[in-house]
Amino acid sequence: MEYELVKCDLKNIPCFGVAGNFTEHLEQAGEADFFKDDFFDKNSPKAIFPTYFPKSSSVIPRFLNVFPFSSKIISFPPEEKKIQIESECAVVFDLVWKNGFINDMKSVCFSASNDCSIRKAGSVKISQKKNWGENSKGFSEKAIALPSFDENSLLSDYRIKSYLFRNGKAYEYGEDSPVREYSCVFKNLTYWLIEKFNMQKDEGVTENLLSYMNSVGKPERIMVSLGSTRYTEYGNENYLQKSDEALVILYPESGYTKEEIAGLVENRDFSCNDIIFLNQKIV
DSSP: OOOOEEOOOGGGSOEEEEESOSTTHHHHTTOGGGGTTOOSOTTSOOEEEEEEOSSOOTTSOGGGGSOOEESSEEOOOTTOOOEEOOEEEEEEEEEEEETTEEEEEEEEEEEEEEOOEEOOTTOSSGGGGTOOSTTOEEEOSOEEEOSOOSTTSGGGGEEEEEEEEETTEEEEEEEEEEGGGSSSOHHHHHHHHHHHHHHOOSOTTOOOHHHHHHHTTOOSEEEEEOOOOOBOHHHHHOOOOTTOEEEEEEEETTTOOHHHHHHHHHTTOOOOTTSEEEEEEEO
């Protein structure tokens, strides 16, 4: 399948993440209880959370105006000990607005995201564990054009995988997972996102995102990180340390076997044009 590399600068667009879009990830992350009263399918995504807004307003928490994304480093959060890689596929969408509500979302491009998260009790909102300042999240410098977001699109051929480099050795951190096996993806996810952006309330761990976006003039473009894959046993039991490296990979399964990807990682060969690599040093 043909692909087109594009530039994607997140600094001028609001950014969001999806909670609970891979079965069992919330349980691994210790966040399932946040949604224990949710009456929807336990395997469906639960909420959207904000990670960044380039513009400020009286209703948007100030910490969300700090740009958190880096393609090179993750800055260890002060006085925290438990942070984990969250390996994800991220999609940039153009929004269509009507009467103050989002009416449609059209995909622009996709890339690899590290929705790095603090594991701690007591956070009032999900977003408080996501953006702790500059260099607290990851987004690759490489993005691939995505003219359509459906089961026939280029993205349906891609898989997500992550590694942790520690003391010169690579450990599999997130399970090797097809993008198409998100609990909710493609057209179904688009419909779900539109409903959640328009209807999600400020209650519990969630925030009223429509009020945020209306307060800054109805942005025409956003980024959404679609949700973290499940952890391997190693990933579930090991938190990041300074001097580690996080590696999130999006690769086309029609072009590479899992063994070939493992070989590229072992040789630290990140040169393949059709693979998106996000390699970050923990500092």
